[in-house]
Amino acid sequence: MYTEDYVSLKLPDERIELRRALDWLHHGDEYSSGFDWHRERQNPNHPLRHALVNGVIDGWCIREDGKEFKISRHQWAGQYLWLEAYSTCLQTVECGDEFQSGYLLIDRLAFVSKFFPKTPTAPASSDAQPDFLSFPYISFMNEIVYRFDLSPKYRFKKEILQEWIVENFPSGLERSKSKAGYIATFLRDTHFDKGGAFGKPETVGERSANPLAPYNGVTYPKPARK
Structure with a gap:
């Protein structure tokens, strides 16, 4: 099963777009959006960035053809990738021995378990009204x-x-x-x-x-x- 997210392709149910996860984290509401990203992007101790760097939550790059590539933890500690975490555009990411162009996703279950442990982890039905x-x-x-x-x-x-x-x-x-x-x-x-x-x-x-x-x-x- 797949559900729609902000990006213009179908995402696996077990993933959530990183941008959407940031909105959720800062609002406490999965369906709210918008916050002071210019301030937060400079925060070296941002809790979601910290979780990505320490492997508590895995990050992924999904190409427009739907193929996923895992992003290594050290990428989030660098200066480039985290600065683009709230972008809606395709990002070029080093995945293993190759560079891939795609959207930034994270593991939904790990994110919810870390920051919203009382939230039901089952993804919403793809038939639900958006x-x-x-x-x-x-x-x-x-x-x-x-x-x-x-x-x-x-x-x-x-x-x-x-x-x-x-x-x-x-x-x-x-x-x-x-x-x-x-x-x-x-x-x-x-x-x-x-x-x-x-x-x-x-x-x-x-x-x-x-x-x-x-x-x-x-x-x-x-x-x-x-």
Whole structure:
């Protein structure tokens, strides 16, 4: 049996993506995400890193073809690999005598037993409805909707929001202008891509097309939710 995780391939049930494990560890909740990774990545005594270095938890690299390779303990003690532990991108890792390009995984059972011993260790059913807000990009988009009070009828200037998104990608997501453009587009009504009469801004209150402009006494963006 296989279950889906953050990466775009099926993961064995006995593995969990390292990024997701870090979210779980810092929130105490398997389905929460986002924390100050820039601070934690510099912590030489981070408990999960310590467990990997000491062999309490095994680390793995999984290629896009699904083949797994065990990562030796000394790799986690070095300067490179741990710094990329929260990345969503493919990593090049020395596994044995070869270098492999893949995603970073760890042993799920060992992780749960070490940090959450009272949690049932059986993986969730692959037929269960996923918590969509646990996916980092969907969670980010939901936060943008909240912070700018976006609505289906509000035609904002996509380029302005795109620039804000580029500068405010959450830690762990690759900063990309093209991705920011996609996100800004997906947050608008599809009719707005066609121009014409559908291009009028929201009529109630005539909110400015600049999403950063104050409206109804509210300054945007609003503070991030905790």
